[in-house]
Amino acid sequence: MKPPVAVAAASSAGDNGGGVDPSLPRFQCQECHRALVVVGVESFTDRVPAHAVSGMNVSSVQGSVMGASRMYNSYVVLSKQNRSHGHGIPPRPPNAAVLHAEPNQPTRAIEGSYIVLPPAAASIYKTPASEGGGAQLPPPSMNSSSPLPGDNFHSSVTVLKRAFEIASSQTQVEQPLCLDCMSVLSDKMGKEIEDVNTDIKAYEACLQRLEQETYNILSEADFQKEKQKIEEEEKKLKAAIEEAEKQYSSINSEMKDLETKSKQFEELEERYCHELNSFQFQLTSHQEERDAVLAKIEVSQVHLELLKRTNVLNDAFYISHDGVIGTINSFRLGRLPNVQVEWDEINAAWGQAALLLHTMAQYFTPKFQYRIKIHPMGSYPKVTDINNNTYELFGPVNLFWSTRFDKAMTWFLTCLQEFADFAISLDKENNVPPEKSLKLPYKIEGDKVGSHTIFLSFNKLDNWTKALKYMLCNLKWVLYWFIGNTSFAPPSGSLHVAAQSSKR
Structure with a gap:
C-alpha cells in the first residue's frame, strides 16, 4: 500500500511577493487526483511569535473565503475520537472556525477539495489559483506569547x-478521497454489500433446508458392508485405471510407431511424386x-511410294x-563438220549407253x-x-x-538387237498383244x-551421227519396255557407277 500523496504548497500567482511555508503538505485524491486543501484549524500565525513573523506579509496569507456553511466542496473530517487521542493535539479553540473575508476580494465558492484537520494539527495556507482556486483563510490575531507549532503540526x-x-x-482503497469519489466508492461498496447480503440469505436458506432434512444412520454392519462394497469398487476402479494406463501406454507407443510410419510414408510419397514427375517428363519426351x-516415317513412306512409281533408270x-545429234544425260554422241564435239563428251555418252544396256541385260541374266x-567403265567402256x-568403245x-x-560399236548394236x-x-x-509388244523404231x-x-x-x-542417234532411239524404246515390265531395284554399285558416269 502506497502512502497518501503529500504535495508542498506553492505560492499563488496573486501573492504580493510573500512566500508560504514550503513544508506545508498538499494532499491529492487518489482517484481523480484533485488537490485536497487542509482547512478548519487555527492559523499558523496564531502560534508564531511576533518576531518570527515580523518579516512576513500578513496579507499574503489572507484571502477571501466563504463561510463554513458555503463550502460545498469535498472534505475529509477526522472523527472526534481520533482527534482526542492524537498525541500533543490540544482541543480546538472555539474561534478557529471563524472565517474572515477581506472586503476587497470577491466572494466565491471554494472550488477545490479539502481535508479538515483537528485544530492543533492544521495549518492554514493559501491554495494556488492555478490548481483549483482554493480559498485563503485569514489569520487570526497573532499572539506573540504562543509557542511555535512545528512539532504539533508535523x-x-x-x-x-x-x-x-x-x-x-x-477499505482496500487508496486514501484520501474527495467526496465525489467517496460517493462513487460508497455506491459501489453498497452494491457489493447488497450482493453479499443476498448470498448470505441464500446460504442461510440452504443451511436451514439441510438442517431440516432427515438422515438415515447406518448400523455398524451395514456401514462395514457399504465400506467393503466401496473398497471393492475402488479396487475395480484402480484395476481399470491401471488397465487404462497400460492401454494408454500401448496406444502411445502405437501412436509413435504410426507417426514414424507416417513420416516414412510422407517421404515415400514425396519421392514417388518426384519420380512420377520425372517419369511423366520422360514419357512426354518419348512421346x-x-x-x-x-x-518422318509417314513422310518417308510418301517418298517411298513416289519412288516406287518412279523407275530409276x-x-x-x-x-x-x-x-x-543424239544425247544421253546431256552428253552428245556424234559430231558434225560444222559442230565440233570433243571426244571426252563422246566417250562419256558411250559410257552412259553401255551402262544402261549392261544394267538391263544383267537384270534378266541368266534367262537372257x-x-x-559390255563392260561399263565410265568414259572408257569396252565390249x-x-x-x-x-x-575399246572410246576414242x-x-x-x-x-x-x-x-x-566395238557393231558388237554393241548386236547386243542391243539380241536384248530386243x-x-x-x-x-x-x-x-502381250502384238500391238503392245516391243518394236524397235x-x-x-x-x-x-x-x-x-x-x-x-x-x-x-x-x-555416222545419224546412225548413233537411231541407236540411242532404239535404246530408249528398250528402256521404256524394261520400265513397264519390271520393278527394277538396281544394286547400289550400279547406281554409284551411273552417278559417277553422269558426272563425267
Missing part, C-alpha cells in the same frame, strides 16, 4: 497519514520423339537429242543369254564379243583407220541402223 500530519493508511487497509519419328538415263559382254575378244581414233572402235529379241519373246510368253542389221552404218572409218560424219 505530529498531526503524521497522525493524518496514519489515519489514511488505516482507512486504506480497511514427342515417337510422334516426330512417326511423322528413266531418271538415271535421260535420252534425247540436240538437233541431229548375255553372250556379248567383249562371243569369241572373248575385247574392243579418239583415226577417222581413216578405226577398226577396233568400229567393231529377248524382250519380244518375253512379251509372247506373257501373252529403227531396224538393226549388222552394222547398220535404219540404213545408216555405224562405222566411223571411211564414213561421213553426218551418216
